[in-house]
Amino acid sequence: MNPVFVAIDTPDPQQAVDLAASLRGTVGGVKLGLEFFAANGPAGVAKVAATGLPIFLDLKLHDIPNTVASAMRALADLRPAIVTVHAAGGRAMLEQAKAAAPVETKVVAVTVLTSLDAGDLDSIGVAAAPAEQVERLAALARDSGLDGIVCSGAEVEAAHRAWPDGFFVVPGLRPSGSDSGDQKRVVTPRQARASGASVLVIGRPITKAEDPAQAARDIAGTL
Numbered sequence: 334m335n336p337v338f339v340a341i342d343t344p345d346p347q348q349a350v351d352l353a354a355s356l357r358g359t360v361g362g363v364k365l366g367l368e369f370f371a372a373n374g375p376a377g378v379a380k381v382a383a384t385g386l387p388i389f390l391d392l393k394l395h396d397i398p399n400t401v402a403s404a405m406r407a408l409a410d411l412r413p414a415i416v417t418v419h420a421a422g423g424r425a426m427l428e429q430a431k432a433a434a435p436v437e438t439k440v441v442a443v444t445v446l447t448s449l450d451a452g453d454l455d456s457i458g459v460a461a462a463p464a465e466q467v468e469r470l471a472a473l474a475r476d477s478g479l480d481g482i483v484c485s486g487a488e489v490e491a492a493h494r495a496w497p498d499g500f501f502v503v504p505g506l507r508p509s510g511s512d513s514g515d516q517k518r519v520v521t522p523r524q525a526r527a528s529g530a531s532v533l534v535i536g537r538p539i540t541k542a543e544d545p546a547q548a549a550r551d552i553a554g555t556l
């Protein structure tokens with residue numbers, strides 16, 4: 334399976350459908366997140382899903398267990414391949430999120446956002462370094478019955494070692510020499526794949542390229 338899921342972060346449903354259609358055969362799936370969902374809701378997701386590509390619904394659910402479970406049930410008709418929740422929501426929330434999801438949907442827990450570094454964690458009262466915090470939350474996700482986690486490429490090797498049959502989603506990827514933007518814990522797609530990533534989430538390096546399909550092919554050629 335092609336491990337690249339393209340993050341289509343746009344409020345424009347037609348642009349998302351056109352981009353997904355142009356990348357069919359070049360990427361393994363499409364990730365739709367908060368920007369797209371806030372603008373277009375489930376009906377917009379269904380339009381992109383109609384292109385035939387697997388859908389990764391990245392809503393990063395994080396609330397009390399009952400609310401998250403209810404939201405998960407409300408999303409079930411979309412039959413997403415992958416859905417995200419925040420590991421920081423705690424064990425009961427994670428267990429109930431998984432129990433409420435369709436059986437074929439992988440529920441993965443976001444550990445430490447790739448836009449955060451040690452200083453950012455310190456400012457929210459987390460004294461642990463990012464790698465240590467990822468390890469802790471990965472163990473919580475595993476013990477709560479989830480399918481896997483989201484972490485940066487810097488942590489995925491250790492996480493994979495601690496959870497050999499886990500499913501590892503890695504964003505914060507940049508081909509060497511490209512702008513990291515708001516991402517702080519960045520590696521190349523090749524490094525992430527070699528370290529054990531199951532899915533490589535790549536947004537702007539593909540979507541903002543002059544020729545997105547060519548950019549996706551170029552990245553696939555480095556893996």
Ligand SMILES: O=C(O)c1cc(=O)[nH]c(=O)n1[C@@H]1O[C@H](COP(=O)(O)O)[C@@H](O)[C@H]1O
Nearest residue numbers: 340391445446447483504505534535536537
């Ligand atoms: O859950 C995610 O997908 C996610 C988690 C994380 O820690 N960092 C992260 O960047 N993401 C998502 O991955 C995508 C990265 O996009 P680019 O930085 O444009 O490649 C965005 O859609 C983010 O919402």
